[in-house]
Amino acid sequence: MxxxxxxxxxxxxxxxxxxxxxxxxxxxxxxxxxxxxxxxxxxxxxxxxxxxxxxxxxxxxxxxxxxxxxxxEKKQEKKTLGEVLQNRLPPHLMTFVPRALDIVGDIAIIGIPTEIKAYENLVGEAVLKTHKNVRAVLAKASAVTGSYRLREFSVTAGENRTTTVYKENGCTYHVDVAKVYFSPRLSHEHMRVASLVQEGETVVDLFAGVGPFSVLIAKVVEDVKVYAVDLNPAAFELLKKNCRLNRVENRVFPILGDAKHIIENKLLGVADRVIMNLPEKALEFVDTACKALKPAGGIVHHYEFIRQPDSIENMKQRFSEAVEKTGRKVDVFPFAKAIRETAPYEWQVALDAKIL
Ligand SMILES: C[S@@+](CC[C@H](N)C(=O)[O-])C[C@H]1O[C@@H](n2cnc3c(N)ncnc32)[C@H](O)[C@@H]1O
Structure with missing residues (x-):
């Protein structure tokens, strides 16, 4: 300029x-x-x-x-949160200034340690200064809980809202971070799975949320049918909206309800591929995933949180045993890897299993 x-x-x-x-x-x-x-x-x-x-x-x-x-005009050097807050927070509290935050559309989500809770608004204002595209700063006010995997937030700076529009992997999503689960940290995983889907497949996304797996798959694969299930009515409404927005409503079929119930009543033996992104409980749904697969078998994308001393080998073992209980068996695990750190010594692990 x-x-x-x-x-x-x-x-x-x-x-x-x-x-x-x-x-x-x-x-x-x-x-x-x-x-x-x-x-x-x-x-x-x-x-x-x-x-x-x-x-x-x-x-x-x-x-x-x-x-x-x-x-x-000189390029403005980007300041860090710490630099903006220098001299505004007591020096002994500077070590508690968060180094990372999540950005979903124009909303920043930040975890504020209790030690600097009293300075929450100051930290929020600093986020607005350091992130020019952010309009609302939300502080995490609880852990992720409940069937819908939600957390509470408090608005610390900027506009008082939890809804936004988020772009990921070339798709656009309406998200309400207070009413539906959403993590921008899974964008690579969404793309990794989508890139494995072949033309002609039928996919069942058991815990679809607002659609970051389902919509993307339908966007990158032309001849595909995706059944996208979620229990949360707010997620279901946003999922429908996102299907229309991304013009995939002829390939993604949102279904509101409990995954177990939906598979047993509507989707037995239809899938070449099942996605189970509900890490806390996915193991309880292995029988459901196996029922959704075609009789000839297919691929299941299974997720768990693993905390040391647990291991990926143990996870494979647990998963294989759960599959065997259904009368099927795991042929091979083509992929098994930690995809993100979720807490100190805890990771979300993705396990792809070819099931016969
Ligand atoms: C961790 S989120 C994953 C959302 C999405 N796949 C993503 O990557 O953003 C899990 C989702 O599963 C849904 N859920 C939880 N229990 C369910 C059940 N029994 N049947 C269907 N959906 C369920 C929640 O409402 C939530 O949207």
Whole structure:
């Protein structure tokens, strides 16, 4: 970006002196780049120098003149939360300033440690300063709980709302972070799974939320049928909206209800692939996933939270045993990996299983 500004024009041999003086007088515009020609230097100014300032300039830099010129604006260096809050929080509390936050559309979600709870609004305002696209800052006010996997929030700065529009992997989602589960930290996983789906498949997304697996799959695979189930009426309404918004309503079929009930009553033996992103409880739904699979078998994407000393090998073992109870068996695990850290020493692990 460029801007026309009043400036001091001086011969190059007076450049350093003129710049030091303009800085000392507080009249140089530091947001603009100084310009140089073969023989001259141009120092952008914040305003026309006062009489006494002009006198000082004339005294110390004899050969200068005031003129106007087009200058390039300097790139603003991005400040961290810590830098913005420096000197505003007691120094001994600075270590509690959060280093990470989640951004969902124009909403920032931040965990504020109890030690700096009293400064919550100050931290919120600092987030608005450091993240120009953020309009509302929400502080986590509870853990994620209940069947719908929700948490409570308090608005600490900006607009008082929990709804936003979020873009991920080329899709657009309406989200209400207070009424539906949503994590931007799963965007790679959504894409990883979507990229495995083949043309002609039928997919069952047992815990679909607002649709980040289902909608994306239908966006990247043309000949696909996705049954997207969720228990939460708010998620179901947003899922329908997101299907329309992303023009996949002819391939994604949102269904409101309990996954066990829906599979047993409507979707027995239809799926080539089942997605089970409900890490706390997915193991309880392995029989449901197996019932949804076609008789010839298919792929199940299973998720769990694993805390040391538990391991991915134990998870495979648990999963295999649950599959065997249904009369099927795991042929192979093509993928087993921690996909994100969820707490100290705790990870969300994705396990892909080929089931016969
Ligand atoms: C962890 S969220 C995952 C949402 C989505 N797949 C994503 O990646 O953002 C789990 C979802 O499962 C839904 N859920 C919980 N129990 C369910 C059940 N018995 N049947 C169907 N959906 C359920 C919740 O409402 C929630 O939206």
């Amino acid at each position: 460029s801007k026309t500004s009043l400036c001091i024009e001086v011969p190059r041999n007076y450049g350093q002196k003129a710049l030091a003086l303009a800085n000392k007088l507080g009249i140089s515009d530091k947001t603009l780049e100084i310009q140089r020609s073969e023989r001259k230097i141009f120092i952008p100014l914040l305003h026309r120098p006062e009489k006494n300032e002009l006198a000082t300039l004339r005294e110390q830099v004899p050969d200068f003149r005031l003129t106007t010129k087009v200058f390039i």
